[in-house]
Amino acid sequence: MSESIKDLGDVPSFPAVYAAALTRRPGAKRAADLPEITHRVRSVRIDPERAAAFDHLMGGPATELVHPGVLHVLAFPVSLSLMARTDFPAPLLGLVHLKNSVLQHRPVRVGESVDVECRVRNLAPHRKGRTFEAVTTILAKDGQIVATDVSTYLAKGSEGAGPETRRRQEQSPSSGKYGPAPGRSGGKAGFTPPAPTARWALDAGTGRRYAEVSGDANPIHMSALSARLFGFPKAIAHGMYTASRAFTESRPDLSRPLQWDVSFDAPVLLPSAVLVRYEDDPVTDSTHCVGWQSARSGKPARRHFTVDVTALV
Template sequence: MAGAGAPPSYAVTELAELPALGGLYARGAVGSVAKRPRADVALPPAAYRVTDVDTTGTGPRLAAYQRVVGEPASDVLSAGFLHVLAFPLATAVMVRPDFPLGLLGMVHLRNAVRVLRPVRLGDDGVEVTAWAENARAHRRGVQVDLVAEILAAGELAYRGVSTYLAKGFTLPGVGAAEPGRPGGSADDGARPRTSGAGRDSWVPPLPTARWRLGKDIGPAYGAVSGDRNPIHLSSLGAKAFGFPRAIAHGMYTAARALAEVGPARRGDAYEWTAEFFKPVLLPGSVDLAIRYASDAGADVLPGSAGGFVYDGWRTGRAVRHLAGAVAPL
C-alpha cells in the first residue's frame, strides 16, 4: 500500500474544514438520479485536503465511539475512528458532479488500512486528504477505490483504501471483468463455492465471541460515525432499499472485530483488512472467531509478521458476514 499523497496528475482542492455528512448525503441522493449506468466511466483527477484538523475537539465523540465499538478508553485514535474522521472527505469526492458513479446503491466491498504511527487527541498538524482512483471492471459493474490519508506532524500516519461497487456501470475497452472472489460475497453478487449438496463449503471455526446486537446499534453507530444512512436506522428506511429490516453498518462490525483483537496485540503500527459479505440484520446475533493467522493457515497480509485473522457469521448458521486480518507492522 503506497503513499503519501494523491497521484501527481490530480488537482488538490483545499477545504477549510471537514464537511458534514448529512449535507453530502443529500447532495449525493439528488446527484445519483442523473448518474445512470453508462459506459463512459472516468474518475475526476481531483483530491480534497483539509489541513490543521482539530483533534482536541473530537474527545467526546472519540469516547462515545470507543464505547459503541468496544475499544478501551484511550487518547489514541484507532484505525476505525480514523476511517470515521476521513470518511466525509472521501464522500465529498463521490458527490462531485463529475464523479461518474451514483452514491445511492454503492456497495461497500472491502477495506485495506495501514496505521504507521499513532494519532492522539491534541496532536497538531493533522491533515486529511481523499481522492478516488483505480476504476476497474467487475462482472456486475465497476469497482473504485476511495483513498484517504492522514498526516500528523508532516508524517504519514494512516492510509485507508475503501473499495466500492457501482452495479450496472461498465468501462469501455476493458476485457473480462474481475471474477468472483473465493468464498464469494452476497454484496457484490458473487456466490460462495458450494458442495455437491448445494450448501456453502465454508465451515465456521470455533467462535471466540458472540455479539447480540439490538436494533439500537444502527442509530448508536450512526451517531458516533455521522453515517445516518436510513438502511441502518430503522426497518422502514431499510425496506425502502429492499432489506427486510435495518442492517448494521459494515464498518461497525469491522471496527468491533478490530477492538476484539485489541491495542496490545495489534501494536502502535498495524495493518487491518475487512471484507464484507452478507449484511447483519438487526436485531441479530453474530459469532466471531479470532485466530492467529499461522494457526488458520492464512497469509492475508503479505510482508507482515504474524498477525490475526477474524471471521464473523450469523449465530447458528454458516452465513458469513465479514472476514479480515490484523497484523502488527
C-alpha cells in the same frame, strides 16, 4: 494532466453530502472516468470525547491512542464529498463497501490535529458493475504520512465486465465479497463455520448508536422503515462498526504500526446474532477474525466479514 486539489473549509457533514448527491438532475449523463482531483481538509482535530465514545461503543476502554476506526470516521465524509461530485461516474447512493484496508505508520494521539486528503483510483469492471478505490491519506502537521485508508466500493450497474471476465472473477481466489478471501477457504456457497469464540447480540438500535459517534446516519442503518426505502428488509449494521468491534476485541497494541484489513461478505441485518471466532498467529504477529450467521431454517451458515490485524514492528 496532474491531479488538482480542492481545499474544503471543514469536514463536510453527512446531511450536506447526501443533499449534494440528491441534487443531481435525474437522467443526467455520468462521466466515463474518475475525477482527477483530491479533496483536502487541513488541521482536523481528533476530538477526545468522540474518540472515547467510539472506544466505549466498541467495548473497550477510552485510551490516549486513537482507534484506527476513528481515523476512518474522520475521513469518511471527505471521501463521500468527492463521490457526491457531479462529475463522478457512479451515484453515491447505492454504493456497496466491499473491502477496507488501513495502514497506520505510527500511533495517533487523542487531540492531535491532522490533514485529511481523499482521492479515487482504479475504476475497473466487475461482474456486477464497476469497482473503484477511495484512498484517504492522514498526514501530521510536519507533512509525514500517519495512515492510509483504502476503501473498495462496488457501483452496481450494467457497465460491468463481459461474460469471460465475470467467469474469471468468479473463479478467482481473491474475488473478495463474491468469492473466497485470499488464503481462506469457503466462499458464499462453501463457507464452513469454525467453532465460535464469541457471540454478538446486535439489537435494532445498533446502527443508531454507531451513527451517534460516527455521524454516518445513512437511512439503511437507522431503522427497518428507512432501510426498506432502499430495498433492504431490515436495517443493516454499519460494516465499519462490525470491523471496528472485531479490531477492538482482537486486543491490538495501538502503540505499534499496524495493518487492518477487512472484507465484507454479506450485510448484518438488525436485530441479529453474529458468531465470531478469533485466531492469533504468533508467527506473523496477527489476529484473524471471521463473523457469520449460523445455519437455520434449511439455509447454510452465512459469512458476514473477515478481519485481519497485523502488527508491523
